[in-house]
Amino acid sequence: xxxxxxxxxxxxxxxxxxxxxxxxxxxxxxxxxxxxxxxxxxxxxxxxxxxxxxxxxxxxxxxxxxxxxxxxxxxxxxxxxxxxxxxxxxxxxxxxxxxxxxxxxxxxxxxxxxxxxxxxxxxxxxxxxxxxxxxxxxxxxxxxxxxxxxxxxxxxxxxxxxxxxxxxxxxxxxxxxxxxxxxxxxxxxxxxxxxxxxxxxxxxxxxxxxxxxxxxxxxxxxxxxxxxxxxxxxxxxxxxxxxxxxxxxxxxxxxxxxxxxxxxxxxxxxxxxxxxxxxxxxxxxxxxxxxxxxxxxxxxxxxxxxxxxxxxxxxxxxxxxxxxxxxxxxxxxxxxxxxxxxxxxxxxxxxxxxxxxxxxxxxxxxxxxxxxxxxxxxxxxxxxxxxxxxxxxxxxxxxxxxxxxxxxxxxxxxxxxxxxxxxxxxxxxxxxxxxxxxxxxxxxxxxxxxxxxxxxxxxxxxxxxxxxxxxxxxxxxxxxxxxxxxxxxxxxx
Numbered sequence: 001x002x003x004x005x006x007x008x009x010x011x012x013x014x015x016x017x018x019x020x021x022x023x024x025x026x027x028x029x030x031x032x033x034x035x036x037x038x039x040x041x042x043x044x045x046x047x048x049x050x051x052x053x054x055x056x057x058x059x060x061x062x063x064x065x066x067x068x069x070x071x072x073x074x075x076x077x078x079x080x081x082x083x084x085x086x087x088x089x090x091x092x093x094x095x096x097x098x099x100x101x102x103x104x105x106x107x108x109x110x111x112x113x114x115x116x117x118x119x120x121x122x123x124x125x126x127x128x129x130x131x132x133x134x135x136x137x138x139x140x141x142x143x144x145x146x147x148x149x150x151x152x153x154x155x156x157x158x159x160x161x162x163x164x165x166x167x168x169x170x171x172x173x174x175x176x177x178x179x180x181x182x183x184x185x186x187x188x189x190x191x192x193x194x195x196x197x198x199x200x201x202x203x204x205x206x207x208x209x210x211x212x213x214x215x216x217x218x219x220x221x222x223x224x225x226x227x228x229x230x231x232x233x234x235x236x237x238x239x240x241x242x243x244x245x246x247x248x249x250x251x252x253x254x255x256x257x258x259x260x261x262x263x264x265x266x267x268x269x270x271x272x273x274x275x276x277x278x279x280x281x282x283x284x285x286x287x288x289x290x291x292x293x294x295x296x297x298x299x300x301x302x303x304x305x306x307x308x309x310x311x312x313x314x315x316x317x318x319x320x321x322x323x324x325x326x327x328x329x330x331x332x333x334x335x336x337x338x339x340x341x342x343x344x345x346x347x348x349x350x351x352x353x354x355x356x357x358x359x360x361x362x363x364x365x366x367x368x369x370x371x372x373x374x375x376x377x378x379x380x381x382x383x384x385x386x387x388x389x390x391x392x393x394x395x396x397x398x399x400x401x402x403x404x405x406x407x408x409x410x411x412x413x414x415x416x417x418x419x420x421x422x423x424x425x426x427x428x429x430x431x432x433x434x435x436x437x438x439x440x441x442x443x444x445x446x447x448x449x450x451x452x453x454x455x456x457x458x459x460x461x462x463x464x465x466x467x468x469x470x471x472x473x474x475x476x477x478x479x480x481x482x483x484x485x486x487x488x489x490x491x492x493x
Contacts, residue, residue, distance in 0.1 A: 022205075026198045034190040041186045063099045063161040064140075070094055070159065071144060079146050079154040084112050090157075100160040103146075106153065115160055119143070130156055138162055209242055216245060225253040280312035322456040326439070329463045336381035336467050343376050343417060344369060347410050350386065354393050354408070361397060364405040371412050378417045378490040384464045385488070388472075391457040392421050392484050399425035399482070412490075419486040427476040436474050437462035 073093045080086055081103055091114070094101050102113025108120040119134050119141050120126050130153070134141035141160045148154040164180075182189075219227055228246065287305040328334060351367040358365040396406045404424040411418040428436065439459045458474075465472045470488040477483045 022202070026202060030191060030194040030198055033194045034187055037190040037194075038187045041190075042183060045183055060163050063095060064163065066095055066099070067142065067159060074144060074146065074157055079148040081146055081157065082111060082155050087112050094159070098161060102158045104156045104158060106155050111155070113158075115158075119158055120156065126156055127153065136160075138164070213242070213245060216249065220249070220252070225249060225256065280315045283312045284309050284316075322460070325460055326456055329460060329467075334467070336384050336464065338379045339382070340377045341380055341382050341385070343378065343410065343412060346382065346385075347408075350389055351408065354389075354406070357393070357397060358406060361400070362402045363397060363400050364403075365408070366405065367408045367410070369410045369412075375490065376412070378488060380468050380488055381464075385468075388461040388464050388486065389419070389421075391461045392486070395457055396421060396423040396425065396482065396484075399423065401425065415490045417488045417490060419484075419488075421484040421486075422477055422481055424481045427480060427482050428474060437472065 070093055073090075074081065077086060077089070081090060082105055090101065090103070094114075096114055100113070100115035102115050103111040104120050104126065105111055106123060106126065108118075108122045108124075108126045110116070110118055117136075119136070120129055120143065129143045130145040132143060134143065139160050139162060141158055143156050143158045145153045146155040146157060216227065219225070227249075287309050291302065291305055347367060347369050351365070354367075355365045393406065393408075400406055400423040406423045407421070409420040411420070437458050439456065462472050465486055465488070468488055470486065472484065472486045475483045475485075
């Protein structure tokens with residue numbers, strides 16, 4: 001249980017580590033696993049040889065261990081071995097399946113034996129090489145002297161053998177050679193195997209995020225930003241790369257969406273200007289054309305036409321002023337002023353203005369101020385706040401029928417100033433409440449009187465209130481009519 005828990009911690013650490021750290025750790029794990037696998041392999045070979053197949057294999061020094069018995073035989077025969085008649089006796093003692101021999105006379109010449117290669121060239125070599133080991137490639141040649149009855153060197157016997165398992169086990173030498181070869185190369189084989197496995201795992205780990213990045217790049221190339229990148233935990237750098245790419249995609253989508261919205265606004269603005277300016281300009285053009293044709297001789301008609309021209313000129317100027325106001329508000333450097341405004345004085349002054357506007361349409365305007373013991377002033381831009389109220393009240397006057405009523409309730413509550421404005425007009429379509437403060441939005445027939453407007457009044461009001469850190473909402477009263485609620489913070493922000 002503890003082992004698996006430890007492995008789980010290592011895997012979790014690797015998922016959070018950097019690519020460099022993961023690569024270093026993987027390299028060390030490859031070495032460790034290769035070493036353990038090699039030791040295990042060698043252990044299995046040794047166990048099979050010593051425990052499962054005891055005595056089945058001769059050791060590498062098997063033939064070297066036979067030399068004392070051979071020398072005992074040589075000591076008994078001595079120079080009698082120089083005669084070829086002793087060949088059969090010699091070969092009965094020497095294991096010829098893995099050892100070669102040759103009998104050499106005192107002149108260094110080969111008398112007989114199982115190998116033809118001459119390692120003793122002359123008499124001097126005979127005396128210098130006896131009781132020594134001669135190494136020739138993979139062979140070891142040992143030379144022992146043969147004495148006569150006078151204890152004189154009369155010749156020598158040379159024995160040749162190899163110190164390896166293959167030569168000491170001639171019946172299965174290919175199997176032994178193969179096992180020996182695999183044992184020697186097993187560290188490299190295991191290193192290659194684990195390097196391949198870890199490399200494949202490592203490549204799969206980085207393949208998915210890179211494939212995802214390439215797919216994302218192709219989507220962006222084809223202007224498709226409606227996708228998201230799944231953040232990976234495979235490596236710190238890959239996670240950061242995917243996160244940065246995802247943030248770039250979001251910013252790019254927002255930028256393109258904003259650009260698209262600006263383009264849509266431009267189209268809407270062009271259509272709105274063309275639509276709303278066409279009517280007053282057509283009226284002005286028609287009345288001016290009639291005046292040019294001779295209606296100026298009729299004073300009554302002249303005054304009526306000039307009044308119509310004047311009214312539609314003001315209407316056109318008002319529409320253009322709204323566009324200019326939107327341009328000012330949407331400027332990144334736009335900011336409202338912050339100065340103390342006396343609430344009582346401000347409400348009293350604006351109430352007088354609105355009552356005069358409502359008298360022309362025989363609309364009753366009612367204003368009230370409720371104080372809860374808080375301060376009688378708040379900070380804001382009096383000109384801009386007046387503009388907000390003007391737009392709201394003008395909207396109410398436009399849609400309130402004659403002998404209707406408009407109410408303005410001001411409440412000072414904790415750290416907020418709340419303006420509630422309501423009328424007795426048709427109210428709003430509930431399904432369109434979220435759209436009311438959008439640029440160029442026009443309500444449906446319930447609050448459309450045919451008066452030309454670009455649908456910018458409420459948008460301007462919303463922008464100014466938001467710039468003050470306040471909020472504005474629109475709804476319908478339970479008893480009917482529209483209800484606007486404007487909230488401004490009291491302090492400096």
